[in-house]
Amino acid sequence: MKILVTGGAGFMGSWLVDELLKRGHDVTSVDDLSGGFMRNVSPKCKFIKMDVRNKKGVDKIVKGVDIIFHLAAYAAEGQSVFSPIEINDINITPMNNLLVAAVNNNVKRFVFTSSMAVYGDQKTPFDESMIPKPEDPYGISKYYCEMMLKTFAETFDFEFVVIRPHNVYGPRQNIADPFRNVLGIWINRIMNNKPPIIYGDGHQTRAFSFIEDVTPAIANAGFYDKCVNQVINVGSEEVTSINDACKIVLESMGSDFEPIYEPARPREVKHAFCTIEKSQKLLDYKTKNNLKKGVKKMVEWAKEIGPQKPSYRIPLEITKKAPKVWVQKLM
Ligand SMILES: NC(=O)c1ccc[n+]([C@@H]2O[C@H](COP(=O)([O-])OP(=O)(O)OC[C@H]3O[C@@H](n4cnc5c(N)ncnc54)[C@H](O)[C@@H]3O)[C@@H](O)[C@H]2O)c1
Incomplete structure (x- = not known):
């Protein structure tokens, strides 16, 4: 499988790239290094330094890709209330670019790391059947991306999985x-x-969630049939x-x-914090x-x-x- 991971020099993205390489896939990692580091990038993947807000660049790197894992974002939830212009641009524009490129290049599956932030201030534990009520720009941007993904996947017939991780460290x-x-x-x-x-x-x-536990579940979202077109909390x-x-x-x-x-x-x-039953069943978390x-x-x-x-x-x-x-x- 040819796989594209956005945000691949970041924390979760680099762990995911390593997991996918371990499973024998051909992995391209893209990151503008605004929050990631070259020290995180495996020499075994193809690395492209690029801002995924660049529409033409995204069109190019999606060619021939079977699966997209979209992790690039700036996940500063608390700051997003005070820097909404820049943070919304970083979190929303790449999703639009990637969706258009995914449709035009017949991508088979699109996995998106949303966030528990979409639930907002509701009764805990948050479960996936709740209607999102995000409280801040970060949560709102993630919910926007989820809805765009679902809409485009349904309209243009590709598979999607929305992952809602929480407090990964x-x-x-x-x-x-x-x-x-x-x-x-x-x-x-x-x-x-x-x-x-x-x-x-x-x-x-x-509920703080350790990266070694979260990564295999996110990787599984790219391949399992049982999780297709599902929204799934992932974490401890x-x-x-x-x-x-x-x-x-x-x-x-x-x-x-x-x-x-x-x-x-x-x-x-x-x-x-979230319920975890769905991730245990559908992603073997x-x-x-x-x-x-x-x-x-x-x-x-x-x-x-x-x-x-x-x-x-x-x-x-x-x-x-x-x-x-x-x-x-x-x-
Ligand atoms: N860490 C958590 O607790 C957590 C919880 C819920 C959701 N998430 C989501 O998981 C994903 C990964 O988070 P993380 O904690 O690894 O963050 P991170 O900042 O370590 O990784 C994000 C990466 O994206 C890159 N990036 C940002 N904007 C970019 C752009 N425009 N073009 C190219 N690259 C860009 C950054 O350089 C960085 O390397 C994010 O989408 C985040 O919203 C994280």
Whole structure:
């Protein structure tokens, strides 16, 4: 199978590329390196450095492709409220380009990594039968992409799978990004000799999902018949409060820091975790690493790459109501 992975130099994309190569596929990885790294790119794949907002470029790279896994995005959910112009452009334009190219090049299957963010502030656990009610631009952009994919797949007769991952973490995550991935932000702050920051009271709950568990399920979405045209949550069933997750990170790093508490961020959903039965049935998903075990592996990797200088990729377009640590770049 000839496979195209967008966002292939990123965290989840690079793990997926490796998994697909391991399974013997011919993999092309495309990434503009805005959030990914060459250190993540396997020498065994064909790598193209390109912005997938480039329509002509996308037309070219989709030629002859059987399966697209579309992961390229900027998943800064909290920041998306304050930088909606740029983040919507990054998250929406590539989907339109890829869909048109997929139709014109007879792509057989299109797998899209959406997000749990589409559920918004509904009753947990979120299950796939709920009508999405996204709370922020990131969630709205993901829901837009899901609906475009479903509409085009139905109209032009190709297969699709929508994956809704949640709070994925592990080695290769971009820990230099001050706007996303709480565990990585904490690990990097502690390595930079700064205490971790918690927004709100820390009683928020999430189900953190380890990359080694999530990747095989996403890869399976490209090939299994039983998941065709389905929307499927992917991630762990282990629900943890932000306070407890922070304790696990501090313990794993052998740190004596106490977290600093900052005001809650606008529109942050308090409780967000998903049902996992559908992914177990349709994608053979299994949680093999609990949070303690996964964090230990992530911390070992983070210590190898060492403390990272925070990198502010996209400026805040709105500063009103934005956390002061973001406005003043205190990370
Ligand atoms: N990590 C999570 O917890 C999580 C949860 C739910 C959904 N997702 C989704 O999974 C996907 C992968 O997330 P990730 O955590 O690996 O993020 P990531 O930032 O590590 O990877 C995304 C990659 O896309 C690339 N990219 C961004 N815009 C691009 C563009 N216009 N053209 C080419 N490349 C571009 C970046 O350089 C980066 O390497 C995203 O679609 C994200 O929304 C992630």
